[in-house]
Amino acid sequence: MLERLNEAMEHIEAHLGERVEAAELARIAMTSEYHFRRMFSALAGLPLSDYVRRRRMTVAGAEVLGAPDRTLLDVAVRYGYDTGEGFARAFRAVHGIGPGEARRSGAVLRSQQRLTFRLVVEGSTAMQYRLVEKDAFRVVGRRARVPLVHEGPNPAIAEFIRGIGREELDRIAALSDQDPAGLVGVSDQLDPSRAEGTELDYYHGVVSGAEPPEDLDSLSVPAGSWAVFENEGEFPGALQYLWRDVFTQWFPSNPYVSRPGPEILRVRLTEEGKRAEAELWIPVERSPGT
Structure with missing residues (x-):
């Protein structure tokens, strides 16, 4: 590769x-x-x-x-x-x-050095993952257009979730009927550049196979393969590093590539809110020729 x-x-x-x-x-x-x-x-x-x-x-x-x-x-x-x-x-x-x-x-100009990719032996910590085949499903909940943030909390997402309200969140959570269970964060329609500040559709909702209520936003997701990664660490840094590690370590080492589709993040915070357990669902398919 x-x-x-x-x-x-x-x-x-x-x-x-x-x-x-x-x-x-x-x-x-x-x-x-x-x-x-x-x-x-x-x-x-x-x-x-x-x-x-x-x-x-x-x-x-x-x-x-x-x-x-x-x-x-x-x-x-x-x-x-x-x-x-x-x-x-x-x-x-x-x-x-x-x-x-x-x-x-004769001004001083900026220089972008040529990129060369080399193997750096890291990988001393095993990544926990599993492959899941899922039938078509829906993401059901509330949607907002938010900027992409690479490191640290995303204020737009935090404000959006606060604005939904506890009663509404409980109503949405009750619609969950399959994995990943419970309330999840779903990122869709990301800019191909993945540049900081570009916008994406963020859904705060659940994964469901049922017909969604008319007053909620929904996203139809076709059947396909998913790589599911698990980790635990400081919130939100460890979760953001998980995404980085998936693309810089896991994909180059495995016969899979990402495919178009939403990314799903299920997070369970500790009581003090400083650490979290997470599942990251990435849509994948076999690499060409494998």
């Missing part, structure tokens, strides 16, 4: 002056575009689109400063921009300064 990921990184470098298609990178890595984007974000710590843009502007910045015989329009066209204005906007977004000003002043 790492070898194929590095071949995809080489493809990016060879095509910085062109449109880099995520579908082609996924083909090189021999996985789905959906899984490739998520895997890249987890491993690299930034979205694929951001990395490509930063690499392009890193190399373009070197030409702006180091090739004074080339006009700025020449450099812009070389890196796939039809106009100097579009190139200047992209340049400023990465370097914080326009290309013309950078060339005149």
Whole structure:
């Protein structure tokens, strides 16, 4: 897997002056575009689109400063921009300064180093997981559009749950009729970049096979395979690290890839609210060719 990921990184470098298609990178890595984007974000710590843009502007910045015989329009066209204005906007977004000003002043520019994925032997702690085949079901409860937060509490989710009310939560909880049992948090319609601050649909509800009440929000989920991970630790950090470990450790070591679908988190807090036991349900399918 790492070898194929590095071949995809080489493809990016060879095509910085062109449109880099995520579908082609996924083909090189021999996985789905959906899984490739998520895997890249987890491993690299930034979205694929951001990395490509930063690499392009890193190399373009070197030409702006180091090739004074080339006009700025020449450099812009070389890196796939039809106009100097579009190139200047992209340049400023990465370097914080326009290309013309950078060339005149010899400014210090920012550099995005090339990524190379290497095997780091960690994995000394076994991850607990199981595979589950589930028939189609519904998530039933209340829904809100919230920003994605990578570390620490998500204030928007906390405020949303407080606003539902205890009586309503008890009514929703009574609709649970299958695993994962009880109230769960469900993330759906995440931005492919998985970038901090992008929005997602968050459901606070239950998993049910019954027809939902008309006054509640619901999400229909098709039948499929799920990898279910368990852990215990400080809340919420340990849960957020669990998601990271799934994509940086479990997927590269197992013949599965993620597939489109919601992610389901079942959390049981301790009395003081500082630690939690969790189950994370991720929709998966067998890797191509396995």
